[in-house]
Amino acid sequence: MARTVDPARHEARRLVIIDAALTVFAQRGYDGTTTAAICRQAGIGSGTFFHYFPTKRDVLLAILTFGIGDARDRAEAYAGRTDALGVVLDIVRSGAEDVADPRMPGFVRAVGGIMHQPDVAEKLDEDTRAQRDLMLPWVERAQRAGEIRTDLDAGRITSWLYLLTDGFLGRAASEETFSVAAETEVLVDTARRFLAP
Amino acid sequence: MARTVDPARHEARRLVIIDAALTVFAQRGYDGTTTAAICRQAGIGSGTFFHYFPTKRDVLLAILTFGIGDARDRAEAYAGRTDALGVVLDIVRSGAEDVADPRMPGFVRAVGGIMHQPDVAEKLDEDTRAQRDLMLPWVERAQRAGEIRTDLDAGRITSWLYLLTDGFLGRAASEETFSVAAETEVLVDTARRFLAP
C-alpha cells in the first residue's frame, strides 16, 4: 500500500526534529531537555522521534554535524580571494554573526555541559578541526604576504582568533547588555590589533 | 558536656565535600555527576552529604560562592597600587592562572550546562558582578591616567578583558595543545594591544 518512503518528506521531518531539539537544548540544556519536550516542540509523537534518531544524543550529534558541513561550505565561498588578511577578518566576523541565531549561546553551553561524553567530544573536535581547516590556510597566506605578525606560528594564531570568537559568543550568551551589532566592530578591530606585526 | 559541634571540623568536612564535588562535576558535568559519586570521592556516606548540603545543586552554588569570595579578597591585594594599567594586566594574568587548577575548564562547562536554572544563573551573575567590581575601577583609573584607550567606555573595556580571559579558559579546556604557561604571555600582550590608545 501507501508510498512508505518519500525521502524528501523524511528529510524535511528530520530537519523539523533537529530544529526543535536545537530550540529546546538551548533553553534547558541537554539533560534538562526531555525527549517529550522535543516531540512537543516538533509536533510529533515520541515513537516518531525514535524512528528518526535512535537516541537523544544522536539528535545532538546531528546538530553538530550540521555545523561541520557549514564550515566546509563556507570554505568554497572564499576560494579565489587574494586578500588573505581580509578573508581572515571575514571569517572572524562571520563567527560573530553566528550569534545572530539567539539559540546559539544556549546551545553552545548545553553542548559544553556534556562535552565529557566521548562521542560528543569527538564530534566537537571534528567541528573544531573543520573550522581550523577553514582559517589556517588563510592565516599562513597572510603571514607569507607579510600582512600579519609572524612571531607566532599560524596554528597558534588560528587558535587565538577562535579564542576571540568563542569569547565573543560567551559574552553574548551571558551579558544581556552586550550588543552584538556594536561589538562586532570591536571584535574585528581587536583581531586586527592582535594580528598586527 | 558533649563536644557536640566542632565548627572547624565541620567546616573542614564541608570543604572536603566541596572539593570532591568540584572534581566530579568537572569530570562528568552536572547531571552526569551522581551524589553517590561525590560521596565516594569525598569518602563519606550519602547521608552525610545531605547533612552538609540540602541538595546537589547547593554544593554547586557553594562552589560558586567561593569564587565570589575570592574576587573580593583579591580586591584588597591591589589596594594602594598606583599603576592602574599594571593592575589591570595583573588581573588579566591572574585570570589565566585560574586555569592552573586543571578541573576549572570542565567545571566551567558543567556550570554553563545548567545556567538555564534560575538560581544558578543568579549566582553566576553575582560572580560576574564581583569580578567586574574588581576590574572596573582600575580601568577607569587607567583611562583617566591616559594609559589606555578611551574610545570605549570603561564598562565595555572590562567586558572585553573578561572576554579574553574567558576565551582563554575555553581554549585551555578544549585544546590539548594549548600550553597555558606559554600562552599566558600572549594573553597579556593581547590585552595590552587591545588597550592601547
Next chain:
Amino acid sequence: MARTVDPARHEARRLVIIDAALTVFAQRGYDGTTTAAICRQAGIGSGTFFHYFPTKRDVLLAILTFGIGDARDRAEAYAGRTDALGVVLDIVRSGAEDVADPRMPGFVRAVGGIMHQPDVAEKLDEDTRAQRDLMLPWVERAQRAGEIRTDLDAGRITSWLYLLTDGFLGRAASEETFSVAAETEVLVDTARRFLAP
C-alpha cells in the same frame, strides 16, 4: 492508523490500579504501602503506575473520589420514595453494608492516618458533605412528617446517624468477633431508638 488511545482499556487499567491500591492500603496503611507493592498487586511495572497517577497520593484521592460518586448515585435510587424514616434507615443500613468489602475498615484507618494532609482532608470533607447531602433531606422530611424526634435539628441528627455507622465500621474493623450480619439489625434498631420522638 495506530490504535493509540483506547479509552475503555485505559479506564479499565486505571481501575485495576485503583483496586490494587485499595487492597494494599487496607493491608499496610498509607505509608506502609510502597508504590512497588501496588504495582506488584496490580501486575504492572512501576513506570506504568506513574503513567496513570502522578503521585502515590493521587491514587488515594482517586479512591476517595469514587466514594463521592457512589453517594451521588445512591441519591437517585431514593428519589420518589415517600417513607422518609424508611429511607433514613435504609441509608444507615447501607452504611453497614459497606463493611461487606473486608478491605474497607483497613482502608478507612489508612486514610485517617494521613488525614492531616490538606488535600486528603479536603477530599474527605467533600466525601462527608456528599454523604450528608444524601441523608439530610430525608431527615428533614421525616421530621416534618412527625416520624422522628424534633428536639435536635436535622443537621445534628444526621451527624449522629453517621456517628453510628462510623462507629459500626470501626468496631467491625477492630473486633474480630463483631459479626456484621448479626449486628446490622442492632444497628438499625439502635438508629430507630435514637430517632424515636
Next chain:
Amino acid sequence: MARTVDPARHEARRLVIIDAALTVFAQRGYDGTTTAAICRQAGIGSGTFFHYFPTKRDVLLAILTFGIGDARDRAEAYAGRTDALGVVLDIVRSGAEDVADPRMPGFVRAVGGIMHQPDVAEKLDEDTRAQRDLMLPWVERAQRAGEIRTDLDAGRITSWLYLLTDGFLGRAASEETFSVAAETEVLVDTARRFLAP
C-alpha cells in the same frame, strides 16, 4: 563521678518525651512524625531520645500503655458503687471526656493508621480489653438488676457502648462544628435509649 541515675528525673524526662510525641503524632500522623520533630518539641537532642526509647514505635506503645493504666485506675474509682446503670453511663460519659484533650482525635487516627503493625495491634487489643474489663462487669450487674435490656448479651452491649464512644470521638475529630460539651448529653441519652429494655 556524677549522680548518674536520678530515677525521678529520668521518669520526668520520659514523660516530657511521651507528651511531646503525643502532640506531634496527633498533628502529623505516625509516619509524618519524624523523631527530629519529637526531639524539637521535647527540647532534647536526638541522641537523648534514643536513650529513653529504643525505637520511635516504642514511644507510641508507651503512650498506649498509659491508656491501659488509666482504665485500671478508673476501675477502682467505681468500686463500691451500687447503681450499675449509673456507673455504665458514667463510663460512657468519661469516654466523651477523653476528647477534652484536643490531641486525642488526631492521635487516635494516627494509631489507626499503623494498626496493621502487629505490636501496635496487640497493644491496642490490650487497651480494648482493659476498657471492656472496666465496663463489662457493670453491664452484667445492670442486666441482673433488670435496669437494662437483656436481649443482647453483656459482651455485645459493651461493644455497642464503645461503638458509641468511638463514633463520638471520630465525629469530634472530623467535624469542626461538633460541640463536645453539647453533644455529650446526647451521647448519654443515646446510650440510655440503647440500653432501655
Next chain:
DNA sequence: AATGAATGAGAGTTCATTCAT
C-alpha cells in the same frame, strides 16, 4: 510510517538509628 502506552533502571533524597565525644 506513526503513535503513545508500557517499561524499569537509576537518581536524589529522607530519616530512624548508632556511637564517639
Next chain:
DNA sequence: CATGAATGAACTCTCATTCAT
C-alpha cells in the same frame, strides 16, 4: 548522662527507549 554528626537502607518518582497496533 547528653549530644548531634554520621550513616545507609529504602522509597518515590523521572525519563529514555521499546513495541504492539
